[in-house]
Amino acid sequence: MDPVTFLIQSLNGLQYGLLLFLVASGLTLVFGIMGVVNLAHGSFYMIGAYLAFSLSALTGSFFGAVALGIVLSVVFGLLLEWALFSRLYHRDHLDQVLLTYGLILIFEELRSLAVGDDVHSVAMPDFLSASIPLTDTLSYPVYRLFMSGICIVLAMSMYVVIQRTRLGMRIRAGTSNREMAQGLGIDIRLLFRFVFAFGVALAALGGMLAAPVSSVFPGMGSQVLILCFVVVVIGGIGSVWGALLAALLIGFTDTFGKVLFPDYAGLSVYVLMAAILLWRPAGLFGRA
Amino acid sequence: MRDSQATVRTLLTRAAAATLLALAAIPGAHAQQPKLKVGLMLPATGTFATVGTAISNGFRLAVAEQGGKFAGREIEFFTVDDESDPAKAPENANKLVKRDQVDVLVGTVHSGVAMGMAKVARDNNTLLIIPNAGADEITGPLCAPNIFRTSFTNWQPGYATGKMVAERKHRTVVTLAWKYAAGEQSVAGFKEAFEAGGGKVIKELTLPFPNVEFQPFLTEIAALKPDAVYVFFSGGGAVKFVKDYAAAGLKASIPLYAAGFLTDGTLEAQGDAAQGIMTVLHYADALDNPRNRTFRAAYNKAYKMDPDVFAVQGYDAAQLLDAGVTAVRGDMSRRADLVKAMETARIDSPRGPFVLSKAHNPVQDMYVRRVEGTDNKVIGIAIKGLADPARGCRL
């Protein structure tokens, strides 16, 4: 592999990892803060992508669709937490697995009833549809760079919110010791409700941003879900930094795996996970 | 009272006609022939749901055009959703064969499921007509007197494209396909013809089905700089690949060729990115012959949408069955005569007339198509009357 190709492949890995981070960060927050296993997280990604498709047809603008989609998914998250997830906090993980598994089936079928099973593409905004020539044959789509930019901005703002604000302090308190935080007068129920809605919105945003490059198709949620799990396992539950590092590791492993040893590319990510588990059972940034 | 007279006359005519029909049916020893049970095993859910619907629509249109009857036997449909899940294929096929006791099994889209159906059909000696799945084996090593196909083998469009690409003086090609039977067989067909024509496949790239993250492969292709690229993708993967290929700037420098599924039923979603791509297939929506025009008009009238290649294959499956059933006058117990009639039938298809090979796969023209707007415009014929070599078939 010549150096130029190597650099471009690295860019591919970086870009893939950042998108994965965007989706997985919501999952790790919900895990870490609320202690709830949420198998339906992939469905939120799928719902986001389909929202981008339906809403951009409705509003005629991709960014209009994204803005509206974020609002809708926050509301959707609040409703879900209120109606279902709030009943799960004191149940064991088994009930959580089951209920969210049921939700996946429901969401997939509702999607099928509402939009059908066709594959759709979502038009990207005109000013982002260009490509930047990198070599004499290869150009890099501007939209992919834009997507990575958004992911970086979001990662940085999450860092600021969690480390530097009162809200972030409460979230950190809730993650490390729920009862104590409650004792200190933090309204845990409200905090949970918004954290959950935020997690839904992050996954949905991931789906919306990915829609123009990945197109929208049935089953797109479950592919992402498992990778998100791996991200959370490698990074450590509740750790946003862990999720970022893990997502980037997976992005690079997968990208180079595909080119260097295609037969084992699907496997490589899981081998990486097994190795890290052997070394640190609670993940890179997790507390045992 | 001319009107009522007319009515009476019509009534009388109808009664006479009905009597005649009833008499005609007597040789079967029954005054009323039992219904002909057709088991449609197609995907109603999942990725291939729309393909399943198109096939079912096509089949039912052909039946409706015959007044709902083949050789006087009314057609009764039994349906099962195969979910495109090969693991459930034997069970689903058995539902139709053993529970519903259908006379003929029709299906399906997914090759793995079709292989399972072929197995059940062989075990129970049930008549099977495959309206899509292109697995080479079904009309190769697994061929059987009771198994027919009205679509294609994966090899056929691949081989025809290989010949066309070699004739266009491209010397080196990189191939990219999903790593599953359809992709591998299509690439094998392409390579066979392309290298026989003097070209060289310098690298065969694959990615697991149904993966759609193409970016690393596009980077690889750009580094290899071949004269042309051959791919096998369909449905959602096809939409994404064509857009990514254009977005990576490769479309301008390295021409893209493919089996026709890359641009069939996907053009609206692919938009500008697909313009000018040349593919090869046994059908094109814009195919200009009277048979196709009447078929498209009838389909559009019946279902308020345009048919595609899959609808044609379903339509032809019914035509093939009709040819057999009519030849034995509805007596399905005359299996040998039925099979003989189907083997020798000349199907008047919207894709142009075709006959079946010894292995029961269509011998058909492979059209070269170029994407213009939202149409695959036919610009020529890559190979006339191409038959699959049916390697391993002992029929």
Place this chain on the structure above:
Amino acid sequence: MKHSPPWLLLGLAALALAAFPLLGQAFYVELLAKVMIFAIFAMSLQLLAGVAGLVSLGHAAWFGIAAYTLVLMAPKYHPANLWITLPAAVLAAAAAAFVVGLLVLRTRGIYFIMVTLAFAQMFYFVFHDTGLGGGSDGVYLNFKPEARIAGHLLFDLGNSTHFFYVSLGAMAAVFLLLAAIRRSPFGHALDGMRANEQRMRALGFPVMRYQLAAFTLAGGLAGLAGYLAACQFGFVNPELLAWHESGNVLLMVILGGLGQLHGAILGAFAFALLQEGFASVTRHWQLPMGVVIVALVLFLPGGLASIAARLRRPRS
């Protein structure tokens, strides 16, 4: 909680099942055989989730590994020997479960669920991506395995009635085995670990070893189910190991009632009934299924096996 199963009812149910093929409904005989295979699969997970308290979301891996072992071992042109392939398949599944168990049992709770899921997915990709097992297309089993004793054909798995009774026998055997295990010191120790792991550790029990033994045994029994499934379908593909399968079998366990051995059997039958029932009404059968699951979690946490208890003893 009372753990002794309702023996009389179970015996009657077994008799009713054994008489079923006499009705001669070929299709339903095959369907029932399939359900019984899934009952074995569900019971193996019951040992893990219900007894040992280890909720695995990757149980389909062992099912699939055994199925693949049979198909890959089977000769192309003549039947495989059941006495060799069956132990080999079960051992392969158990061995894989043992190795994975060493890793995953270092984790607990949410982690355990995700890590088992991820490892199952790893095996899924072993069969999906590498050239080992025909990739995503899967592999066919051309001939069903034979069981011969001194040259005599004991039974023919290709015959659906024979296969039915073999499945029924296997299900009964697994049930009796697991019932015996529950009553053994080993079973009691697992019960204790589910209830309070710390205390058992303090009492000097090698918790990890006990759990690893349970994990391995559950893997082997899931392998038995997988072996039978491969015989019945005559086909394997990576979807056998997919996480939806793991989800479905977990659902059967919960549907029947967590912790109750016969609940797993009940759950497998209820699941099949629901699936067939909904599928005959609508092609969107997963929608009512999903609603049933959600309702089950919210309103019937003890599963079907708890209904009888609830009726007997109205909520105080």
